[in-house]
Amino acid sequence: xxxxxxxxxxxxxxxxxxxxxxxxxxxxxxxxxxxxxxxxxxxxxxxxxxxxxxxxxxxxxxxxxxxxxxxxxxxxxxxxxxxxxxxxxxxxxxxxxxxxxxxxxxxxxxxxxxxxxxxxxxxxxxxxxxxxxxxxxxxxxxxxxxxxxxxxxxxxxxxxxxxxxxxxxxxxxxxxxxxxxxxxxxxxxxxxxxxxxxxxxxxxxxxxxxxxxxxxxxxxxxxxxxxxxxxxxxxxxxxxxxxxxxxxxxxxxxxxxxxxxxxxxxxxxxxxxxxxxxxxxxxxxxxxxxxxxxxxxxxxxxxxxxxxxxxxxxxxxxxxxxxxxxxxxxxxxxxxxxxxxxxxxxxxxxxxxxxxxxxxxxxxxxxxxxxxxxxxxxxxxxxxxxxxxxxxxxxxxxxxxxxxxxxxxxxxxxxxxxxxxxxxxxxxxxxxxxxxxxxxxxxxxxxxxxxxxxxxxxxxxxxxxxxxxxxxxxxxxxxxxxxxxxxxxxxxxxxxxxxxxxxxxxxxxxxxxxxxxxxxxxxxxxxxxxxxxxxxxxxxxxxxxxxxxxxxxxxxxxxxxxxxxxxxxxxxxxxxxxxxxxxxxxxxxxxxxx
Amino acid sequence: xxxxxxxxxxxxxxxxxxxxxxxxxxxxxxxxxxxxxxxxxxxxxxxxxxxxxxxxxxxxxxxxxxxxxxxxxxxxxxxxxxxxxxxxxxxxxxxxxxxxxxxxxxxxxxxxxxxxxxxxxxxxxxxxxxxxxxxxxxxxxxxxxxxxxxxxxxxxxxxxxxxxxxxxxxxxxxxxxxxxxxxxxxxxxxxxxxxxxxxxxxxxxxxxxxxxxxxxxxxxxxxxxxxxxxxxxxxxxxxxxxxxxxxxxxxxxxxxxxxxxxxxxxxxxxxxxxxxxxxxxxxxxxxxxxxxxxxxxxxxxxxxxxxxxxxxxxxxxxxxxxxxxxxxxxxxxxxxxxxxxxxxxxxxxxxxxxxxxxxxxxxxxxxxxxxxxxxxxxxxxxxxxxxxxxx
Numbered sequence: 014x015x016x017x018x019x020x021x022x023x024x025x026x027x028x029x030x031x032x033x034x035x036x037x038x039x040x041x042x043x044x045x046x047x048x049x050x051x052x053x054x055x056x057x058x059x060x061x062x063x064x065x066x067x068x069x070x071x072x073x074x075x076x077x078x079x080x081x082x083x084x085x086x087x088x089x090x091x092x093x094x095x096x097x098x099x100x101x102x103x104x105x106x107x108x109x110x111x112x113x114x115x116x117x118x119x120x121x122x123x124x125x126x127x128x129x130x131x132x133x134x135x136x137x138x139x140x141x142x143x144x145x146x147x148x149x150x151x152x153x154x155x156x157x158x159x160x161x162x163x164x165x166x167x168x169x170x171x172x173x174x175x176x177x178x179x180x181x182x183x184x185x186x187x188x189x190x191x192x193x194x195x196x197x198x199x200x201x202x203x204x205x206x207x208x209x210x211x212x213x214x215x216x217x218x219x220x221x222x223x224x225x226x227x228x229x230x231x232x233x234x235x236x237x238x239x240x241x242x243x244x245x246x247x248x249x250x251x252x253x254x255x256x257x258x259x260x261x262x263x264x265x266x267x268x269x270x271x272x273x274x275x276x277x278x279x280x281x282x283x284x285x286x287x288x289x290x291x292x293x294x295x296x297x298x299x300x301x302x303x304x305x306x307x308x309x310x311x312x313x314x315x316x317x318x319x320x321x322x323x324x325x326x327x328x329x330x331x332x333x334x335x336x337x338x339x340x341x342x343x344x345x346x347x348x349x350x351x352x353x354x355x356x357x358x359x360x361x362x363x364x365x366x367x368x369x370x371x372x373x374x375x376x377x378x379x380x381x382x383x384x385x386x387x388x389x390x391x392x393x394x395x396x397x398x399x400x401x402x403x404x405x406x407x408x409x410x411x412x413x414x415x416x417x418x419x420x421x422x423x424x425x426x427x428x429x430x431x432x433x434x435x436x437x438x439x440x441x442x443x444x445x446x447x448x449x450x451x452x453x454x455x456x457x458x459x460x461x462x463x464x465x466x467x468x469x470x471x472x473x474x475x476x477x478x479x480x481x482x483x484x485x486x487x488x489x490x491x492x493x494x495x496x497x498x499x500x501x502x503x504x505x506x507x508x509x510x511x512x513x514x515x516x517x518x519x520x521x522x523x524x525x526x527x528x529x530x531x532x533x534x535x536x537x538x539x540x541x542x543x544x545x546x547x548x549x550x551x552x553x554x555x556x557x558x559x560x561x562x563x564x565x566x567x568x569x570x571x572x573x574x575x576x577x578x579x580x581x582x583x584x585x586x587x588x589x590x591x592x593x594x595x596x597x598x599x600x601x602x603x604x605x606x607x
Numbered sequence: 608x609x610x611x612x613x614x615x616x617x618x619x620x621x622x623x624x625x626x627x628x629x630x631x632x633x634x635x636x637x638x639x640x641x642x643x644x645x646x647x648x649x650x651x652x653x654x655x656x657x658x659x660x661x662x663x664x665x666x667x668x669x670x671x672x673x674x675x676x677x678x679x680x681x682x683x684x685x686x687x688x689x690x691x692x693x694x695x696x697x698x699x700x701x702x703x704x705x706x707x708x709x710x711x712x713x714x715x716x717x718x719x720x721x722x723x724x725x726x727x728x729x730x731x732x733x734x735x736x737x738x739x740x741x742x743x744x745x746x747x748x749x750x751x752x753x754x755x756x757x758x759x760x761x762x763x764x765x766x767x768x769x770x771x772x773x774x775x776x777x778x779x780x781x782x783x784x785x786x787x788x789x790x791x792x793x794x795x796x797x798x799x800x801x802x803x804x805x806x807x808x809x810x811x812x813x814x815x816x817x818x819x820x821x822x823x824x825x826x827x828x829x830x831x832x833x834x835x836x837x838x839x840x841x842x843x844x845x846x847x848x849x850x851x852x853x854x855x856x857x858x859x860x861x862x863x864x865x866x867x868x869x870x871x872x873x874x875x876x877x878x879x880x881x882x883x884x885x886x887x888x889x890x891x892x893x894x895x896x897x898x899x900x901x902x903x904x905x906x907x908x909x910x911x912x913x914x915x916x917x918x919x920x921x922x923x924x925x926x927x928x929x930x931x932x933x934x935x936x937x938x939x940x941x942x943x944x945x946x947x948x949x950x951x952x953x954x955x956x957x958x959x960x961x962x963x964x965x966x967x968x969x970x971x972x973x974x975x976x977x978x979x980x981x982x983x984x985x986x987x988x989x990x991x992x993x994x995x996x997x998x
Contacts, residue, residue: 256666256669265666265670266670268909269670272874272891272892272908272909275874275892276855276856276873276874276892277856434894434911437876437892437894437909437911438909438911438926438928440892440908440909440926441908441909441910441925441926441927441928441959441960442926442960444909444925444926444959444960445926445959445960445978448628448959448960448977548978564960564978
């Protein structure tokens, strides 16, 4: 999604802005630009990578400015459509993340009033509106302009000859980075970490004026003091640390983040931190809402809560949830979003709140919009995830779901004990999967030559099949489909053959026998079969063409080790095909539009 | 001197199974990898610009050290694809070195005192130390403070002064590296061509680990210097004596007895009724069940030890699951490494990810390969390769 940054201080704004933009690259973008204000306003923007912009943009003297990485929603990627957008006078520049719904109407009005538009973007109306309302105070002009706007936005506005940045947000993320004699603004914390770890999160509807020495925030017409948070991430956390790709680094961080999550939630001497929601006896059931990889974690959560807690669980895609009308207030709702800013998930949360459901958010970003909307937030301590393909955040989401299940008061203490023991062994088991990397690489060499791949699983490993297929397709561009193993014969069988391998995920649970039957059926169709199975499983070794072995764990934890193996498989397949692994085409990390 | 090159690429084959999944520099001693001791010693002496030559299992180093920021240093990594020798490793750093720099082995445990004076020495120079068993090392002949020659692992040592593998060089050293592969040979060739190399002696700690059981003696030596720190939660009736460090979120349950020097990591669950005696190091996320008694041992992270175990003079690597009544008592044993027999006093050496059934007994001196599985009631002895199955 789009990312915005701002700087005001004593240093040259140009290089700081470009560096902050580089840190936002993980959000995905097609064009970028900066505007630097001194006595005049200089704008450089194009449909290029930040590196390229840094090469062509000349040295600029100004010490205040704004920057933007754009992910096209209205108007194709082009130099004209790239932000920042300026007004007719060329003195006011605006960067914007979000969508203006009524921009066509505003565009017509402003054009009639004599403003001339150069781009096809929704954003440009904001700069012209600010120009229209400007009467000496940029802040007042921004406020008046936003009064006309219907939609979502995080914006920063700057004006030539005016030593201040004006910021505002509604339904799009924005943070202010606080430092001495200089201040920073960005869509997301990693952009700021090179310069400061003190941040203020803006609330919905806030308007702020940021100068080099001062931050003034107005909320509902009243001036408020923004609460400073200390970010515990280090810059190096957001860097590649010697790895070729963020994705591989993040895959390798999993034993550590699992251990951190255990420390945070599981090993606390007494399970005092029980969630209020799941101890409430009058719940009719639970609803988990999520998108993408988080949706797969949610699906696994359904099997976990169903088995451990014995409560009916419904899982919905956040985007589709909008079309369901029957929601009971007696449903305990869980919303999973890594970034805490996923538009569909936030919209679902708002609806659930309106109905009167208790909402628990599972998110990785402290202070994110999701955490502020929720009644209760459980943080996944995964650290920043830069690779567009989610890896460690998925694993930690699973860990949190296990913990959620264990904290339900109805679960027998003996069951809690044995599951806790299993959880504690997971960092070691995941490390064993990572140690087996070279073997997995060999299978990746084979898969990289295929055009289509099917992933199948049953029970709790059905979501793992979906996740394995998603990882493969999103980074290697190989067509991959995840299926519940029993569904294969209802159609996809027609596609099987010698050139379409099937990856079967086999766990030692109640689905085992049925999986063996499916494997035999697939073999009969002549498809190459790669099984993902326990190291001791001799039966599967006989049946499958090849076996990726994973360490034996309690079947309820098998999604964790199996997913890590499939992440490595996808990574090395994509690497073999020379794909841009961290930034796959057409994809963005946090999807802040519906 | 502002810069140091740390040679960290080697495997340490004699230390298998512990070096099958990590380079030798990442062996954990008293809760920290050896490499971290070297980095901290340099940082304390004001040397923060570090070049690390990495190779074998390099990701372990990258994961742990990162950019170095956490340790107050700035690390540049260079890769030695094939581990051909120390001089060849150093040559990989040629492009990133300054005019003058130190070279240190990442797999010798040192402390700040060890190199306090050496960081001010004028290149070229070598740091030497007097030891009891010089034939294991490069024996240095010195005359008037200058090195005459270095004899690597000689049959008979002319003195008990050996090279610590720590050097001060200028960029000129790169002219002498070809065709040599090891630094002592480079030094000899420099001397032969008239270069002067001074020798400076240190009496600070310099500890080398060559064989698996050396991990225990190093651990013992380092544990004597730890900072006591009682993080975590202690239930009533826990007795703590001597130098003990316990990490955060660790729970020590009632009636456990911990006698230092002992280091316990974060997020462990220990007891009730567990005895941990000197000199023992325990990693992160370790579970030790009731009535287990551990002495002079190193336990890796994510290890799960069942009830009623006796563990003495043993190394148990990360991720092992050990069921109840495991016995690894210490005793004299002849242990074979590289076709050579060594007589040592030790318990068991267990590689990572092993799974031991109930009531397994380990004979003194057993070395069990990584990811081995042993069924209940079995006796293990001798040397078992990785992924052994004992049924």
